[in-house]
Amino acid sequence: MGFTNFHLLLFGQVIAYFLASKLIFDKVNETIHIVIDEYFHIPQGIAYCNGNYSYWDPKITTLPGLYLVSSVVGTYFKCNTYNLRFVNLIASCVNLVLFSSILRFVYYGDRNHMKIILQAVSLTILPPIYFFSHVYYTDVLSVTFLLLFSRLCLTNRYFVMILICGVASIMMRQTNVVWIAMVFGHKLLDLLIKSSRVFGNQYINDVRLSKRSLIAKDVDKSKLKRYYGLKDVYFAARYHLSTGLTTFFKFLTFHDATLLFTHLITLSGFVAFVYYNGSIVVGDKTAHEATLHLPQLLYFLLFYGVFGLPYVVNRLKSTLKLMYKQKILVLLSLVIFMLAVHFNTLVHPYLVADNRHFTFYIWNRWFGKYDNAIYLTVPVYVFLLFSIYDNLREQNCISFLLPYTICLGFSLALQKLIEIRYFLVPYIVLRLRFARPSHMVILSEFLWYILINVAAFNVFFNKEVTWKDFDYVQRIIW
Secondary structure (H helix, E strand, O other): OOOOOOHHHHHHHHHHHHHHHHHHHHHHOOOOOOOOHHHHHHHHHHHHHHHOOOOOOOOOOOHHHHHHHHOOHHHHOOOOOHHHOOOOOHHHHHHHHHHHHHHHOOOOOOOOOHHHHHHHHHHOHHHHHHHHHOOOOOOHHHHHHHHHHHHHHHOOOHHHHHHHHHHHHHOOOHHHHHHHHHHHHHHHHHHHHHHHHHOOOOOOOOOOOOOOOOHHHHHOOOOOOOOOOOOHHHHHHHHHHHHOHHHHHHHHHHHHHHHHHHHHHHHHHHHHHHHHHHOOOOHHHHOOOOOHHHHHHHHHHHHHHHHOHHHHOOOOOHHHHHHHHHHHHHHHHHHHHHHHHHHHHOOOHHHHHHHOOOHOOOOOOOHHHOHHHHHOOOOHHHHHHHHHHHHHOOOOOOHHHHHHHHHHHHHHHOOOOOOOHHHHHEEEEEEOOOOOOOOOHHHHHHHHHHHHHHHHHHHHOOOEEEEEEEOEOOOOOH
16 A cells, blocks of 8 residues: 555654653653552563463452563563553554554545544543553553454454454453444444345335435445434344344355354353353452442543543534433433432442542542532533433444443443543543544644643652552552
8 A cells, every 4th residue: 555644644643652652651660660550460460571471460350461462571671660561652652553543444535644643642642541551551452452453343354363353352351342242233233234124124114314424435325324223223123023034144245244253252252251260350359249330331421521521512502402302311311310329329448448549539529528419410421421422423323322332331330449441441432433523623632631641640740648558659540
């Protein structure tokens, strides 16, 4: 394909990003040698780096993906904290390239290269993930392999690489299996709807097109490649139940079957692992027991409200109009959310005991301080829910929205502990599906993230926390 202006611009941006981040990286390493969970991660990483694969800290709950990647360090460099952390800084540079590649595919035909690359930079410096690019945590490489998996899936080729990257992403964080399941569900639902149409679904009563859809460039006059809604899922289900899925298999190509089978191998392998292991986590299973915690989904809405603020503001008028038109749904959402926070608000002991995380201060200065805070925040949740939908509705059909919503529930609603890191992947998936933003929104997002990062790193570098159990001062992180 050749080295284009886009690649030159991207190369320059990656270099600029690396040089700026390297300054912060060195400052982090001068400030503290162990950041909270690095107490477990770094000794484990050094063991693997030195070729000692028999050592395992039972307190670690994730699979050894991070440490296996880090073992490469020992081949060329000294096994120490600095070099282990450096793996994540390099991975964040890879993420910048992958974000650019995905956005370029999504915005096919958009010749404004800077617009694409600036969005990629913003996603790379999304404040929580950007901080973890400077320490030895699993989050950055977890995103790297999920992005590789996603980019390969967009090509609908390279099945072996899709399988490898899917497994690798799970090796970084087990919960990534949920997003592999989402991709599988997205593809399967799309095929189920299309196959019900191409053979003449007698239940279809109308067809709606969206000119701003991601698939708008593919729309033709046939019954395929339409903008699908929830009714289409219902009609497709009725049709396939009445035909016993015979038309689905008639419509299914060898190529599509191979892609679905590739995802099924990964998902089936993970189910077998959970059955054998007795849990989704390894090591200390008591630290991450599955607990129904529906308000986690509401806290995710707050995450969107903060880090997606430019998109919230940009469509403020449109969102309010949507809410006005959907008054019944607004009232229903208020009631459901009130019931959720009243009956299912859970407080993990770590949340109120560990003052090294921003969530500790957010909780204790609002939710934990005022008795009615959980109820007073409900209208904000409702508004942000409609805001998300408003940013998604013109560009995404039900074959994405339904699997995403289900997988979001499995990803978050079974976690008792509130951790900002849990919201990263769900938000990144959403952000990549938003309607094409204007130059002003893109610039606002970039500057907003710069501002938050400056504030967060300022707290990290200047605020010291003393714990009696440690002979060195602690720092406050996401």
